[in-house]
Amino acid sequence: MSYKPTIPIGPYHPLQEEPEFYKLVVDGEKVVDVDVRIGWNHRGIEKISESKSFDQSIFIVERICGICSSSHPITCVQAVEDIAGIEVPERALYIRSIIQELERLHSHMLWVGLAGHFLGYNTVFMWGWKYREPICDIMETVTGNRQNYAMLKVGGVRRDIEKEHVSYILTRLDEFLRQLDLLKGAVLDDPVIHARLKGVGILTKEKAVDYAALGPTARASGVDIDVRRDHPYAAYDRIKWNVITQSEGDVFAKTVVRILEMYESVSIIRQCLDDMPKGPIDSKPKDIPPGEGIGQVEAPRGECIHYIKSDGTNSPVRHKVRAPTYMNFPTFRETVIGQTVSDATIILAAIDPCYCCTERMLVVDTEDKDLMNAQGLIRLSQEKTRRLKDEMGIK
Amino acid sequence: MGIKEKILSRSIYVFHVSSGSCNNCDIELLDCLTPRYDIERFGIVLVGSVRHADALFCTGSTNRLCVPRIKKLYEQMPKPGFIVAWGACGSSRGLFKDSYNTDRPLDEVIPVDIYIPGCPPKPEAIIAGLVKLKEKILAGKKG
Numbered sequence: 222m223s224y225k226p227t228i229p230i231g232p233y234h235p236l237q238e239e240p241e242f243y244k245l246v247v248d249g250e251k252v253v254d255v256d257v258r259i260g261w262n263h264r265g266i267e268k269i270s271e272s273k274s275f276d277q278s279i280f281i282v283e284r285i286c287g288i289c290s291s292s293h294p295i296t297c298v299q300a301v302e303d304i305a306g307i308e309v310p311e312r313a314l315y316i317r318s319i320i321q322e323l324e325r326l327h328s329h330m331l332w333v334g335l336a337g338h339f340l341g342y343n344t345v346f347m348w349g350w351k352y353r354e355p356i357c358d359i360m361e362t363v364t365g366n367r368q369n370y371a372m373l374k375v376g377g378v379r380r381d382i383e384k385e386h387v388s389y390i391l392t393r394l395d396e397f398l399r400q401l402d403l404l405k406g407a408v409l410d411d412p413v414i415h416a417r418l419k420g421v422g423i424l425t426k427e428k429a430v431d432y433a434a435l436g437p438t439a440r441a442s443g444v445d446i447d448v449r450r451d452h453p454y455a456a457y458d459r460i461k462w463n464v465i466t467q468s469e470g471d472v473f474a475k476t477v478v479r480i481l482e483m484y485e486s487v488s489i490i491r492q493c494l495d496d497m498p499k500g501p502i503d504s505k506p507k508d509i510p511p512g513e514g515i516g517q518v519e520a521p522r523g524e525c526i527h528y529i530k531s532d533g534t535n536s537p538v539r540h541k542v543r544a545p546t547y548m549n550f551p552t553f554r555e556t557v558i559g560q561t562v563s564d565a566t567i568i569l570a571a572i573d574p575c576y577c578c579t580e581r582m583l584v585v586d587t588e589d590k591d592l593m594n595a596q597g598l599i600r601l602s603q604e605k606t607r608r609l610k611d612e613m614g615i616k
Numbered sequence: 617m618g619i620k621e622k623i624l625s626r627s628i629y630v631f632h633v634s635s636g637s638c639n640n641c642d643i644e645l646l647d648c649l650t651p652r653y654d655i656e657r658f659g660i661v662l663v664g665s666v667r668h669a670d671a672l673f674c675t676g677s678t679n680r681l682c683v684p685r686i687k688k689l690y691e692q693m694p695k696p697g698f699i700v701a702w703g704a705c706g707s708s709r710g711l712f713k714d715s716y717n718t719d720r721p722l723d724e725v726i727p728v729d730i731y732i733p734g735c736p737p738k739p740e741a742i743i744a745g746l747v748k749l750k751e752k753i754l755a756g757k758k759g
Contacts, residue, residue, distance in 0.1 A: 262636045264677060265715040272714065284711055287640030287736065331643070334650075350650035357647075368640040368736050 436523025637676030
């Protein structure tokens with residue numbers, strides 16, 4: 222049996238809700254196989270949730286992932302509301318939509334920044350994260366915290382969006398939109414980014430369906446799915462918006478989907494703020510009857526599902542969480558095989574698993590006695606961009 | 617104040633280790649490095665290897681798989697090395713205190729110098745914590 226050099230990636234993966242471990246098997250520059258393992262960084266959230274009351278378990282699921290810290294609570298409260306058949310006040314539904322879209326904005330912006338970093342565009346990284354700040358400011362004003370918003374409760378939301386907040390949100394959104402236009406131009410019109418991303422890591426429509434890919438990963442391959450439209454929750458069925466799809470399935474298409482989705486999100490937030498009815502924000506439910514419930518939410522990375530079983534007491538008997546990245550990971554294997562090692566980082570990045578894993582990458586090439594860590598891999602990726610720039614004669 | 621402390625406090629090189637965190641502390645750490653807060657103006661830079669680091673930023677609830685790795689990182693770190701525990705989880709395991717997979721807090725694994733509480737700590741709190749770290753280095757107190 223011949224020995225194949227491998228690149229272990231992970232297992233600790235700080236920007237990701239489910240840290241995982243990849244092993245890239247390489248033949249020179251080409252990736253020939255990949256082994257994915259998940260289950261690291263396990264904190265036993267489902268079990269902790271089962272020992273807490275329904276009100277407390279929302280705070281636990283909020284801390285599954287820092288970026289999705291409103292998607293998981295919304296899913297969890299929807300599952301509980303599904304058990305008890307609780308009617309949520311209209312105003313609370315609109316507020317949920319607003320929070321969810323603000324979260325999508327900051328998540329996608331963060332993604333664009335990090336993708337830029339891996340391509341060697343540190344300016345895009347710094348811009349992306351700077352332009353994300355207006356969203357964090359809105360979050361801080363409305364919810365009191367930049368992350369972990371604690372806005373959700375069973376039967377409604379915890380805090381109202383005050384009249385004074387609305388004009389502030391709109392001004393900051395305008396500011397964000399101007400910067401987004403700038404960033405969109407800088408990223409999507411750049412010939413080097415076209416050369417780096419087009420045709421790289423293609424996930425065909427058939428494969429996206431086979432692997433049950435979700436969210437922007439699936440939509441970039443032409444699979445027209447979006448929980449917000451297919452199984453409307455919150456206020457998404459009351460406003461007009463479009464599902465963004467692309468047909469190419471490569472990394473560039475995934476970038477386009479995410480950038481265009483940010484425009485949709487801004488439009489959704491504006492409509493919600495306009496149409497938001499007056500009234501209570503909480504239906505104050507008392508008891509949760511025995512039963513089972515499911516919550517579905519379109520998180521920034523795809524569909525997130527919570528299953529909760531209740532036995533009539535005040536805590537869940539079973540709480541199952543399925544985060545979107547769980548479904549998107551296997552597509553990484555499909556897309557990375559046959560690509561070069563310098564593209565592996567951006568292909569992994571494209572499914573938005575959050576890349577801190579790359580900081581723990583280690584290349585051991587036995588033939589050349591070459592030892593390479595995360596910085597080395599990022600350097601490889603950045604050098605490729607530089608080489609392309611030189612070839613194209615761009616300074 | 618010796619020359620060692622003076623030089624060390626001017627440019628703290630930092631290695632970031634996440635041990636079962638929810639990302640928020642890690643995002644806020646990166647946020648501190650980007651233009652709005654920019655802790656690089658105090659000479660604080662992220663490095664790729666713990667062997668180059670003066671300080672270790674530990675986020676997360678130190679679950680069982682991470683404990684041996686954190687110990688190893690601490691052993692590899694040049695001394696004096698300063699440990700900063702980030703967020704509620706780093707300081708005390710926070711919400712995950714009762715989990716079966718987090719059996720001890722960070723300060724029982726390695727000696728911690730600075731605690732930055734919060735879930736996640738705001739960038740302002742982080743900067744305040746790092747100023748305290750600087751004072752501690754200048755005072756010549758090894759953690």
